[in-house]
Amino acid sequence: MATIPVMEIFGPTVQGEGMVIGQKTMFVRTAGCDYRCSWCDSAFTWDGSGKDLITPLTAEQIWERLQEVGGTRFSHVTLSGGNPALLGSLGELTRLLAGKGIRMAVETQGSRWQDWLLEIDEVTVSPKPPSSGMHTDWGKLDELISRLSQRTDGKSVSLKIVIFDEKDLAYAIHAHARYPHIPLYLQTGNPDVHTGETDSHALSLIRRYEWLIDQVMDKDELNDVRVLPQLHTLVWGNKRGV
Amino acid sequence: MATIPVMEIFGPTVQGEGMVIGQKTMFVRTAGCDYRCSWCDSAFTWDGSGKDLITPLTAEQIWERLQEVGGTRFSHVTLSGGNPALLGSLGELTRLLAGKGIRMAVETQGSRWQDWLLEIDEVTVSPKPPSSGMHTDWGKLDELISRLSQRTDGKSVSLKIVIFDEKDLAYAIHAHARYPHIPLYLQTGNPDVHTGETDSHALSLIRRYEWLIDQVMDKDELNDVRVLPQLHTLVWGNKRGV
Numbered sequence: 366m367a368t369i370p371v372m373e374i375f376g377p378t379v380q381g382e383g384m385v386i387g388q389k390t391m392f393v394r395t396a397g398c399d400y401r402c403s404w405c406d407s408a409f410t411w412d413g414s415g416k417d418l419i420t421p422l423t424a425e426q427i428w429e430r431l432q433e434v435g436g437t438r439f440s441h442v443t444l445s446g447g448n449p450a451l452l453g454s455l456g457e458l459t460r461l462l463a464g465k466g467i468r469m470a471v472e473t474q475g476s477r478w479q480d481w482l483l484e485i486d487e488v489t490v491s492p493k494p495p496s497s498g499m500h501t502d503w504g505k506l507d508e509l510i511s512r513l514s515q516r517t518d519g520k521s522v523s524l525k526i527v528i529f530d531e532k533d534l535a536y537a538i539h540a541h542a543r544y545p546h547i548p549l550y551l552q553t554g555n556p557d558v559h560t561g562e563t564d565s566h567a568l569s570l571i572r573r574y575e576w577l578i579d580q581v582m583d584k585d586e587l588n589d590v591r592v593l594p595q596l597h598t599l600v601w602g603n604k605r606g607v
Numbered sequence: 608m609a610t611i612p613v614m615e616i617f618g619p620t621v622q623g624e625g626m627v628i629g630q631k632t633m634f635v636r637t638a639g640c641d642y643r644c645s646w647c648d649s650a651f652t653w654d655g656s657g658k659d660l661i662t663p664l665t666a667e668q669i670w671e672r673l674q675e676v677g678g679t680r681f682s683h684v685t686l687s688g689g690n691p692a693l694l695g696s697l698g699e700l701t702r703l704l705a706g707k708g709i710r711m712a713v714e715t716q717g718s719r720w721q722d723w724l725l726e727i728d729e730v731t732v733s734p735k736p737p738s739s740g741m742h743t744d745w746g747k748l749d750e751l752i753s754r755l756s757q758r759t760d761g762k763s764v765s766l767k768i769v770i771f772d773e774k775d776l777a778y779a780i781h782a783h784a785r786y787p788h789i790p791l792y793l794q795t796g797n798p799d800v801h802t803g804e805t806d807s808h809a810l811s812l813i814r815r816y817e818w819l820i821d822q823v824m825d826k827d828e829l830n831d832v833r834v835l836p837q838l839h840t841l842v843w844g845n846k847r848g849v
Contacts, residue, residue: 377824379834386628387792387833389823440830468831550629564810571809575842581631582619588682589710591629592621596836600817 367454368421370396372410372447374430375606377439381597383489383550384523385470390441391431395455398447399476402497404529406558406603410447424457428465444471444485456481472525474499475506483520488513489550491525492540494533496554503543510544522547528577529554538586549590553577555598563602570598609696610663612638614652614689616672617848619681623839625731625792626765627712632683633673637697640689641718644739646771648800648845652689666699670707686713686727698723714767716741717748725762730755731792733767734782736775738796743778745785752786764789770819771796780828791832795819797840805844812840 376391396419398411409415422430431442442462449455450473459481462469470487482488490513492506493499513522524547526537533554541549553574560566574594581587601607618633638661640653651657664672673684684704691697692715701723704711712729724730732755734748735741755764766789768779775796783791795816802808816836823829843849 377830379820379824385833387835389830389832389834437827438824438830567810567813568806571841574838578621578842582621582680585679588619588631588680590631591627592631593629594838594841596816599813599836599841600820 383525441468450477459484488522494536496529525550553594625767683710692719701726730764736778738771767792
């Protein structure tokens with residue numbers, strides 16, 4: 366049976382961002398990413414610094430570990446990374462979890478397709494804006510979003526774009542015009558993913574959130590959007606595993 | 608033509624709470640409430656202190672005012688109060704806004720039915736827990752939730768319960784067991800709706816949010832729920848009209 370490179374399993378905690386913000390969920394964080402975003406808050410999944418954490422686990426072993434950690438206190442699991450969509454082997458896990466009646470969410474930048482994405486209740490596609498230093502393959506994104514938005518079984522897809530500056534906002538306006546019927550979430554960027562200071566960091570992130578609100582409220586190209594901070598950074602700063 | 612007692616029209620701003628948290632929206636706040644919650648953050652809508660603000664407006668006049676204030680920078684309107692469901696005359700406004708292609712949300716405690724509720728895209732029903740000092744008529748709530756959840760046209764309904772203490776949590780557990788298929792949002796209470804201090808208030812609300820997260824994560828009766836703060840109080844404290 367194929368294994369999945371797992372870096373962390375933790376929870377239950379709240380999903381801090383995006384379309385299921387606030388949802389009580391367990392997290393399964395996989396290793397590896399095809400991107401190298403300048404401001405990545407989980408660079409340990411791809412820069413080598415977390416390589417000792419990587420544990421190859423089968424779907425059954427992940428389910429056992431979820432129960433060890435979360436007991437009976439969860440009904441929702443979030444697959445995060447890295448980019449979980451690098452891993453075809455996650456299909457075994459999504460089938461197993463669906464069979465247990467677990468609702469699932471995933472976040473991916475939309476650069477790779479996997480058939481198991483069709484089984485995910487809430488797919489957050491988070492293309493990366495200019496501040497990331499990454500390049501978006503719009504053709505690939507078109508196809509992925511088209512396939513996910515054709516689902517008619519109550520499963521949903523959204524776009525989430527992190528905004529650090531006005532170039533990122535212009536990118537978001539382009540994406541919104543390209544996919545007008547896909548719910549769009551704009552998210553405050555976190556410029557310091559290393560500080561251990563919680564309170565002053567939270568207050569500075571709130572000021573960044575206010576800046577983003579002001580920008581979006583002013584633009585009639587961005588009317589049907591949601592603007593959100595990352596709740597977990599407000600509560601726990603950059604602490605891992607919460 | 609019937610008029611609607613309006614206290615405030617403002618925006619666009621973000622919806623700070625509940626099922627459409629973060630949504631860019633205009634607010635129309637109506638006067639009057641059948642409740643007197645101990646911790647109400649909009650008591651000026653019912654305690655007489657805001658009576659000079661009340662302006663009787665027709666639906667057409669409200670639409671004009673929305674455009675004066677929001678220009679072309681909105682496609683979503685939130686009806687808030689007080690309890691907007693006291694007002695049958697809002698039906699003229701909801702028809703007018705629906706005709707303009709405006710999406711609408713409303714928040715009501717669920718104590719009164721209005722047929723226009725059926726036209727609202729996102730209905731937040733917020734029954735009030737023990738800390739409010741109010742009493743819930745569960746029979747009435749059953750009927751209202753049943754009527755709203757039978758809609759099949761993509762329109763949605765959720766429950767939102769403010770949590771100050773463990774008695775409120777027990778109330779939320781009861782409500783969740785009673786309406787297991789209605790999405791449930793639990794929200795941090797704001798114990799000081801008058802302070803002008805923003806930063807220290809935000810930090811204390813974040814600690815309250817952390818307490819609520821801890822409580823909910825620990826309870827397997829509250830697995831499929833969302834736990835959220837009020838974003839507007841984090842950004843603007845108790846300031847009105849933002």
